[in-house]
Amino acid sequence: MTPADLTAADLTALAPLIVLGVAIVVSMLLAPKADAALVRYVAALGPFAAMGIAVMRLGTPSLPMPALLVDDGFARLGVALVAATGLACLIFLRPALPAREGPPLMVLATLGGAVLAMANHAATVFLGLEIITLSLLALTVLPRSNASLEAAYKLLILGAIGAAALLLGFALAYAETGDLSLRAWSGSGMLVRLGAALLLAGIAFKFSLVPFHMWTPDLFSGAPPAVAAFAGVASKVAVAVVLIRLAAAPMPEPVWSTGLAAIGVASILLGNIQALRQPSLVRMLGYSAVAHSGYVAVILASGAPLGAEAALFYLASYAPGLIAAFCVAAGMGGAPMLDDLRGLIWRSPIAGAALALALLSLAGLPASVGFLGKFYLFTALIEAEAWALLAAAAVGSALGLYFYMVFMVTLFRRDDTPRPTPQFQTADTILLLTASGMIAALGVNPNPLVNLVRLALP
Amino acid sequence: MIGWFPLFLGTLALVSAALAVTRPSVVHGLMWLVAALLSLAATFFALGAGFAGAVQILIYAGAILAVFVFVVMTFDASPPALARERLRLKQAARWPLLMVLALGLPLAFGLWGGAVATGLAPGGRVPVQAVGGLLFGPWAVAVEIASFLLIAALLGARHLVRRDPPTDSERPAP
Numbered sequence: 001m002t003p004a005d006l007t008a009a010d011l012t013a014l015a016p017l018i019v020l021g022v023a024i025v026v027s028m029l030l031a032p033k034a035d036a037a038l039v040r041y042v043a044a045l046g047p048f049a050a051m052g053i054a055v056m057r058l059g060t061p062s063l064p065m066p067a068l069l070v071d072d073g074f075a076r077l078g079v080a081l082v083a084a085t086g087l088a089c090l091i092f093l094r095p096a097l098p099a100r101e102g103p104p105l106m107v108l109a110t111l112g113g114a115v116l117a118m119a120n121h122a123a124t125v126f127l128g129l130e131i132i133t134l135s136l137l138a139l140t141v142l143p144r145s146n147a148s149l150e151a152a153y154k155l156l157i158l159g160a161i162g163a164a165a166l167l168l169g170f171a172l173a174y175a176e177t178g179d180l181s182l183r184a185w186s187g188s189g190m191l192v193r194l195g196a197a198l199l200l201a202g203i204a205f206k207f208s209l210v211p212f213h214m215w216t217p218d219l220f221s222g223a224p225p226a227v228a229a230f231a232g233v234a235s236k237v238a239v240a241v242v243l244i245r246l247a248a249a250p251m252p253e254p255v256w257s258t259g260l261a262a263i264g265v266a267s268i269l270l271g272n273i274q275a276l277r278q279p280s281l282v283r284m285l286g287y288s289a290v291a292h293s294g295y296v297a298v299i300l301a302s303g304a305p306l307g308a309e310a311a312l313f314y315l316a317s318y319a320p321g322l323i324a325a326f327c328v329a330a331g332m333g334g335a336p337m338l339d340d341l342r343g344l345i346w347r348s349p350i351a352g353a354a355l356a357l358a359l360l361s362l363a364g365l366p367a368s369v370g371f372l373g374k375f376y377l378f379t380a381l382i383e384a385e386a387w388a389l390l391a392a393a394a395v396g397s398a399l400g401l402y403f404y405m406v407f408m409v410t411l412f413r414r415d416d417t418p419r420p421t422p423q424f425q426t427a428d429t430i431l432l433l434t435a436s437g438m439i440a441a442l443g444v445n446p447n448p449l450v451n452l453v454r455l456a457l458p
Numbered sequence: 459m460i461g462w463f464p465l466f467l468g469t470l471a472l473v474s475a476a477l478a479v480t481r482p483s484v485v486h487g488l489m490w491l492v493a494a495l496l497s498l499a500a501t502f503f504a505l506g507a508g509f510a511g512a513v514q515i516l517i518y519a520g521a522i523l524a525v526f527v528f529v530v531m532t533f534d535a536s537p538p539a540l541a542r543e544r545l546r547l548k549q550a551a552r553w554p555l556l557m558v559l560a561l562g563l564p565l566a567f568g569l570w571g572g573a574v575a576t577g578l579a580p581g582g583r584v585p586v587q588a589v590g591g592l593l594f595g596p597w598a599v600a601v602e603i604a605s606f607l608l609i610a611a612l613l614g615a616r617h618l619v620r621r622d623p624p625t626d627s628e629r630p631a632p
Contacts (some may be wrong), residue, residue: 024606040631067596067599068600104609104613105613105614112610123597123600127604131610134610134614135613138618141614141618230621271475
């Protein structure tokens with residue numbers, strides 16, 4: 001296809017990628033000379049427009065796409081969630097000036113997530129994953145501190161191993177089926193099965209599932225909080241869309257479901273247990289993110305008819321909580337310890353209340369949107385009659401309740417030691433208020449979000 | 459089957475790669491790496507993928523190796539350093555070895571199992587025109603997306619090589 005062959009339908013379907021690309025190029029060119037705030041505004045236009053286009057097109061019929069990409073409900077919902085996360089993370093991305101590359105890189109990561117959400121071929125899956133990994137890598141070293149360099153090295157080396165496993169998996173399946181699209185896995189030969197196992201390992205790296213999760217806690221504590229929030233929400237949404245597409249392929253069984261269930265259960269248990277005694281807010285969130293990945297993995301492994309809906313709803317419901325928690329962490333210098341948070345709600349009511357609501361939502365307690373996510377999780381597992389997975393999820397949630405509550409109670413403890421007040425800019429405050437509003441409002445009436453997710457289902 | 463010649467070249471590549479990572483001296487390791495990359499390129503040629511073979515020689519054996527040679531000049535190659543490296547290799551070899559074995563099994567199975575049906579047409583030749591036609595035809599969008607991968611690498615490199623930490627005169631973000 002030459003540019004002249006692109007039809008209006010193609011352009012409509014590609015519009016989110018096009019606006020993101022334009023925002024990247026323009027903000028990249030502006031970065032060296034222009035005002036840092038202007039660069040950030042220009043960069044933010046990309047995810048904002050992409051989100052708007054994707055949400056408006058939810059529920060409209062699929063358009064034919066150029067090869068390698070697909071335009072369906074999952075793609076649009078994935079793009080909308082990824083772009084919304086990218087926009088939110090752009091707001092509290094720090095340090096902003098020493099690293100003028102920050103805003104364009106954040107939009108690049110968003111573009112990678114959007115490509116992944118639209119991918120239906122090995123080439124686009126790999127490109128999307130690598131764009132996310134490379135831009136997250138560069139974003140991680142924005143502060144150039146020792147902790148961020150360590151996190152970046154772990155992400156680089158483990159990410160390369162994950163990418164190698166993924167490619168080998170695709171290659172083995174290709175050797176048997178001669179097809180590289182995501183539907184190619186329906187074969188049942190030995191090579192396809194081995195390929196599926198390797199593909200699972202490669203995806204588990206990106207989805208931070210045990211035993212391939214080692215980079216997650218370091219990234220969450222070493223990288224700027226906005227970057228960690230993006231890695232915790234947007235890249236997971238994008239990979240979850242790929243997992244949903246693969247499950248529809250269908251993947252060779254029992255390799256796929258058993259493998260996914262096993263690493264999912266291991267992630268739930270190990271993630272929650274390791275989060276139990278973390279004194280640092282961001283490391284705790286890092287280990288609990290491993291556990292949240294595990295919940296999504298067991299939903300998809302259970303094969304429940306509700307699976308895709310439950311997994312997407314779970315990720316969407318967990319996003320505002322994680323973003324708000326990281327925004328508070330960014331305001332408190334990046335890596336606040338348990339002691340720094342003592343009495344936060346009295347010193348800085350907005351930040352304290354937002355963090356409290358976020359922890360409530362992440363723990364899955366009622367009156368927060370996280371409760372509905374957990375509700376979907378348990379419903380899907382009961383529907384699939386996956387009792388062992390259900391037990392693991394229940395134990396994990398109970399453990400999670402404990403460590404989230406430790407942080408939550410600390411927020412309300414008064415003491416007389418003078419502690420620094422967190423620094424928030426106006427945009428941060430608006431973001432915190434929006435995220436808290438979403439957690440509380442959707443917790444009371446989840447219908448808007450449920451309808452949004454249902455529009456994406458085929 | 460694909461004939462003995464590509465298999466021979468592939469084995470050569472595998473053996474050279476194993477030697478490349480087990481040599482204590484970095485220069486020797488590099489020479490074996492060149493051998494591995496070149497035999498891989500020869501494998502591509504023997505399988506009919508001439509374009510991939512040429513790219514392999516130009517980019518990997520050529521450009522990337524040149525960068526390695528510059529890095530090697532900064533390394534310590536004295537006998538004590540070599541002894542230290544040998545010791546490290548001995549201590550750290552177990553897990554990578556296991557991994558190579560795990561990955562090698564399916565390949566061995568594919569070679570000797572015989573029962574594996576492949577969906578590939580054997581002996582087909584892929585001319586450069588076909589590759590170009592694919593990349594600048596139906597896959598054009600993927601090529602455009604790949605360009606953003608390069609932008610990400612470029613921006614990251616630009617940030618990493620900047621020496622002086624710029625002054626922190628950041629104005630409040632929007």
